[in-house]
Amino acid sequence: MRMWISLLALCLGLMPALAATQQTSPDTPAIITLDWTLAETLTAIGHPPAGVAQIADYHSWVGKPILPADTIDLGLRSQPSMELMAAMNPDLLLITPMFANMADQLKAIAPVVTVPLYDPQADTWQTLEDMTRALGRMAHRETAAQALIRETTTMLDARRARLHGCGPLLVIQFADDRHVRVYGGNSLYQHVLDRLGIRNAWTGAVNRWGYRLLALHELAKLNGRIVIIEPVPLGTLARLQNNALWRGLPVVKRQPPRVLPPVWSVGGLPSVQRFARLLEQMACKP
Template identity: 50%
Template sequence: MSPARLTRPVSPLIAVLLLALLCALLPARAAASAPPRLATIDWTIAETLLGLGITPLAVAQTDSYRDWVGAPQLPDSVADLGLRAQPNLELLADLAPERILISPMFASLESRLSQIAPVATVGLYAREGPLWPNLLAATREIAELAGRPQAAERLIADSQARIAALADTLPPIERPLLMVQFMDARHVRVFGDHSLYDAVLDRLGLANAWTGATNSWGFSLVGLEALAGIDARLVVVEPLPVGVEAALADSGLWRHLEPVRRERVVTLPPVWSFGGLLSAQRFAEQLAAALRAAEMSDEGDTP
């Protein structure tokens, strides 16, 4: 082949055709990389989507999400679908999501939701086996549905590394932890096996004081009397129901619990007890900070 043929310019017609083909492909590629339009009525799925860098179109009970889950924060652009058990289907239809994500707890809504958009169910606490591997599997499943599989691996790696780093910051903790959320002034959810809190304790190298039975969500609903005689550090996770704080101040039962009597109580800001990886990381951060402060206080009180 002669040098002249190698350097022959492209004809104007071919150049125009190539440019037109390139312009046609660019929008398609941009569209392929755009995040899907997803809606969910489940807070754990919403939290995970945000952790993957995807803002959902809509979430149910956004104000309650902000009270119970807290972080990651929902942007103001996220529409409120109303009650989780009775979402606003008309609003959801107007938003025209490409897919609706639910958890098994809301399976009864699937037939109605599927008339608006395809529905995908992602379970976490309904799965058999240890919670932590299930949590990782659910994160990957949500990421696949959102078209962000690599984001799941980053989120998993970051969360596990952060919790491992927090474990190294903890002083020796002599007593096991008793983790509760108040339902009213006399009843608490106490968290044990198969709970998010227990899974985090395991990764922080801490012991759980509650060895009693738990449900599929990892907690048992008990009266305060069930906590009597347990020698532990009590961890109270907010929010407290209205009136509970004042009622506890007048409660002899509360004041005579071993951890309360010995001032071994720490209170944490709200962390979604049925959450995903970001809730796990946030619980680890809040707990580690509270335990470090409590241990320093105990040392200061020692003669």
């Protein structure tokens, strides 16, 4: 209870300062968002959101682009601070369908726009391009949005030729010392692999987020080079060096796994570029 009272007092104390800093012109609309994919895309086109939920976790899971130091942390993605967001007086509050249950409540703060993302029934690449253009219009950064789309297409085409012969790859994240999320389906990783002509070693079913949770022993029958996407639970990689099950897996013994910095598994075009770049630099080297 005391924590919430302190938070409310902080929000109330910040209100005059926030109101002063959020004075905007039609050319610089103040946008806040709970969603990291929208946040990274807005940042990439030169209009970073004024506020984002769970900023520290954004940097742990998304990596780059880094949010400006003055970006305000809105609290938990599932339980953002309504008082703080209201005090910021934003022009727009952007969400994705993941946050649809909060839409009515958020509308009391600012106009809410729901941006579609990663619908298994839709063309993912078209959705990502449409999302980028929509954000460009809302942020008045249409030219930058179009440039991001062109740059992404150009860099993928260039890397496809250079990465010929890479793979198959098995893209995973560690849930804990004994379980991994293996990615395929509608994940960003799968779509980038497809665009680069790299075969995914995992062809099994996945959940709506594009992964399947497997115990370590279930990797025994799989082939390909393991690509571990950070973040990794603290101490896990060190403990794996003494884990006989892990060290004995054929997929581990055949080729040393590669560890990549964070790339958001349901990210936008900035994450697409980041993953493709890291595959070339770190995963597809002999």
